[in-house]
Structures are given as structure tokens and as C-alpha cells.
Amino acid sequence: DGGITQSPKYLFRKEGQNVTLSCEQNLNHDAMYWYRQDPGQGLRLIYYSQIVNDFQKGDIAEGYSVSREKKESFPLTVTSAQKNPTAFYLCASSSGQGRLGNTEAFFGQGTRLTVV
Amino acid sequence: AQSVTQPDIHITVSEGASLELRCNYSYGATPYLFWYVQSPGQGLQLLLKYFSGDTLVQGIKGFEAEFKRSQSSFNLRKPSVHWSDAAEYFCAVGAADYSSASKIIFGSGTRLSIRP
Numbered sequence: 001d002g003g004i005t006q007s008p009k010y011l012f013r014k015e016g017q018n019v020t021l022s023c024e025q026n027l028n029h030d031a032m033y034w035y036r037q038d039p040g041q042g043l044r045l046i047y048y049s050q051i052v053n054d055f056q057k058g059d060i061a062e063g064y065s066v067s068r069e070k071k072e073s074f075p076l077t078v079t080s081a082q083k084n085p086t087a088f089y090l091c092a093s094s095s096g097q098g099r100l101g102n103t104e105a106f107f108g109q110g111t112r113l114t115v116v
Numbered sequence: 117a118q119s120v121t122q123p124d125i126h127i128t129v130s131e132g133a134s135l136e137l138r139c140n141y142s143y144g145a146t147p148y149l150f151w152y153v154q155s156p157g158q159g160l161q162l163l164l165k166y167f168s169g170d171t172l173v174q175g176i177k178g179f180e181a182e183f184k185r186s187q188s189s190f191n192l193r194k195p196s197v198h199w200s201d202a203a204e205y206f207c208a209v210g211a212a213d214y215s216s217a218s219k220i221i222f223g224s225g226t227r228l229s230i231r232p
Contacts, residue, residue, distance in 0.1 A: 004159075033220065040125065042206060042224035043160075058219070090159060094220070103210065104150060105220050107159035 002027045006091050006108035012116050013078070013085065021076045021111045023091035030095065032074035033105065036060060037088040046089075049074055078113065086115050118143045118211045122223035130231045131199055137192040137226050139207030148210035149190040150220070151181055153203050160206060166190065177201070202230045 004025045035043040045058030049068040063082025092105040152160040164175025171183040207223040
């Protein structure tokens, strides 16, 4: 079945550590996105990518980093510079017409990150 | 700047009653509009989308939405809700960016509870 797989579902991090969230899609989509979700704040865009080896900062990129070495994969690293990383993280992808804004996004099941 | 406003944080309706969830957007060009639904701890699922044409669009699970350009609104409706409709609902706009990937901007969400 085609879809987006995020792993792990739950992740615990000690303060000061970097941690990487995985996102893989087999939908052959060009565009991929990372969102952060906090209660009452909806989804806020962290990073997005239209093609391999290219990505742009979203509204809350500070303390995060990404890579897009393969079309299928868009991992997100939460660095120690992110002061409040506890949140629910969602990965999404959309088809190659994404530049026009007229393609829907398909979402993974999310990763809940908790700092302990 | 593009933005999406969902003025109702939480709505409770009785099972079998009608539902309307409000969404207002701010976007300079022709908007591409979406409604998504999220069950607790899960990713988002697309309910419906508007790109062009008929301003009343039908979606899955008996939902519909009407695009009103004059009011910058895209309200979601259902004539008779079921207990399984209890979830969080997000309105979103696809923002075209011709220099790079487009962005999908989400509202803060409306949590729907169903009264037995």
C-alpha cells in the first residue's frame, strides 16, 4: 500500500541531545513537509522540500534541520538548540504540482517527542 | 501574508444535529482550500478540497463545504452528525510559491464533541 511512514511513533530525548525523526513515502511525491503540532496551535510548518537536495525553512525552523538526499525520504533532526521540543510531529507529502498550491497533502501517523 | 482562521476552538453538538464549522482565509490570489480531520494521536485525513468550479464541494463521510469569495470563507457542513465524527478539524489553504515548493497553511483547528 502506498503511504507515508513515520518512525518511531513515540520518542524520548534527554535535554541536550539531538534526535532524528524518520519520514518515508512511497507515493512518488516530489514535495514533502514537516509540521509541529501543539495543543491549541494547529500545525506549524517547520521545513518543506520540493525536490531532492533542496528545502526551505518554514515558520518555525529554528532548532531543526532536515535533509533530502532521496525523493522518498525527508528526515527531521531536532537539535539541542530547540528549547521546547516536546510536541507531536507530522510529516506530509504532495504531488509534483505543489508549486501551484493546488495539491492535497497526505500525512503520516505522527511522532510524539517528549523531552525527559 | 497568507493565514487561516478558525474562530471556534471547541464545538459540541448533539448526535443527529446539523454542523457548521467556520473557516476564514487571507490570501491574495485564487485560494486552494482544504478541510482535514484528525483523530486523537493520528495523522490528518483529507475530507474535501476546493480548487475551482462549483463553489459547493462534496467530501467523504457526508461532509460538504461552500467557498464564498466575497466573505473569504470556506465553511464545513454536515446535515446530521454521528458520534464517530468527534475529532479535530483543520481548514487549510495551499499557498503557491513559484520560486520553490508551495506551502500548505493550516488553521488552529476546531475540536468537535458529540453529545449523545
